[in-house]
Amino acid sequence: xxxxxxxxxxxxxxxxxxxxxxxxxxxxxxxxxxxxxxxxxxxxxxxxxxxxxxxxxxxxxxxxxxxxxxxxxxxxxxxxxxxxxxxxxxxxxxxxxxxxxxxxxxxxxxxxxxxxxxxxxxxxxxxxxxxxxxxxxxxxxxxxxxxxxxxxxxxxxxxxxxxxxxxxxxxxxxxxxxxxxxxxxxxxxxxxxxxxxxxxxxxxxxxxxxxxxxxxxxxxxxxxxxxxxxxxxxxxxxxxxxxxxxxxxxx
Ligand SMILES: Nc1ncnc2c1ncn2[C@@H]1O[C@H](COP(=O)(O)OP(=O)(O)OP(=O)(O)O)[C@@H](O)[C@H]1O
Numbered sequence: 001x002x003x004x005x006x007x008x009x010x011x012x013x014x015x016x017x018x019x020x021x022x023x024x025x026x027x028x029x030x031x032x033x034x035x036x037x038x039x040x041x042x043x044x045x046x047x048x049x050x051x052x053x054x055x056x057x058x059x060x061x062x063x064x065x066x067x068x069x070x071x072x073x074x075x076x077x078x079x080x081x082x083x084x085x086x087x088x089x090x091x092x093x094x095x096x097x098x099x100x101x102x103x104x105x106x107x108x109x110x111x112x113x114x115x116x117x118x119x120x121x122x123x124x125x126x127x128x129x130x131x132x133x134x135x136x137x138x139x140x141x142x143x144x145x146x147x148x149x150x151x152x153x154x155x156x157x158x159x160x161x162x163x164x165x166x167x168x169x170x171x172x173x174x175x176x177x178x179x180x181x182x183x184x185x186x187x188x189x190x191x192x193x194x195x196x197x198x199x200x201x202x203x204x205x206x207x208x209x210x211x212x213x214x215x216x217x218x219x220x221x222x223x224x225x226x227x228x229x230x231x232x233x234x235x236x237x238x239x240x241x242x243x244x245x246x247x248x249x250x251x
Contacts (some may be wrong), residue, residue, distance in 0.1 A: 009058070021209055034187075055239055095147065144160070
């Protein structure tokens with residue numbers, strides 16, 4: 001089966017400084033992949049690359065013909081501007097832009113879809129609340145409701161279970177499993193290794209570069225985790241492009 005995602009020697013970074021480098025590998029259609037690694041390992045950077053927010057400094061990400069409307073990206077909740085004066089209803093409704101466009105009106109059918117998505121994540125009655133008034137767990141539920149509406153082939157979740165209680169995690173992991181059951185491709189950046197072991201068949205262990213990638217049980221070894229920690233500690237954030245990326249100097 002053709003890959004859903006192909007990373008071809010991908011380097012991503014900021015201001016020409018690489019943050020993730022030389023990533024090669026493939027994600028099969030319908031795969032459920034955890035991306036783990038220490039703080040600063042490059043997980044969010046990789047996901048910004050997948051979502052098309054960050055262009056690779058070198059290499060390429062091949063999305064198997066998907067365009068941006070086929071990708072649902074759930075950013076870390078710290079990246080959401082909670083002071084922006086928008087209601088939960090309108091925020092979740094932005095998940096329908098794929099079908100309505102940003103300036104399309106919201107008819108009865110769209111309204112029902114938004115209310116159903118809110119109900120599916122346990123946010124009945126929250127539609128008129130400003131997003132800035134939500135608790136951390138309610139914010140995550142709202143972000144999941146928007147992903148539900150996006151109906152995307154590829155779903156990219158950046159730390160979706162951070163700082164939320166066990167009940168909210170359980171409800172939201174059930175949604176992830178549902179998307180997996182529907183054949184969508186799902187990648188999630190996670191820190192909770194227990195959750196990874198219990199729910200994610202495949203894991204990419206990232207430490208600026210790939211440390212290990214494959215079946216979760218094979219990747220989550222103490223040796224691999226130690227290597228990842230050391231690689232992140234040794235990484236120089238101010239480094240310029242890798243020697244391998246620079247054009248050869250004239251003799
Ligand atoms: N907007 C930015 N501008 C410059 N550097 C950035 C930016 N975002 C991230 N970085 C740097 O890129 C590197 C990788 O960060 P990234 O956020 O991708 O890691 P992460 O694995 O998601 O970390 P965490 O687990 O802490 O969320 C870090 O050194 C970080 O400081």
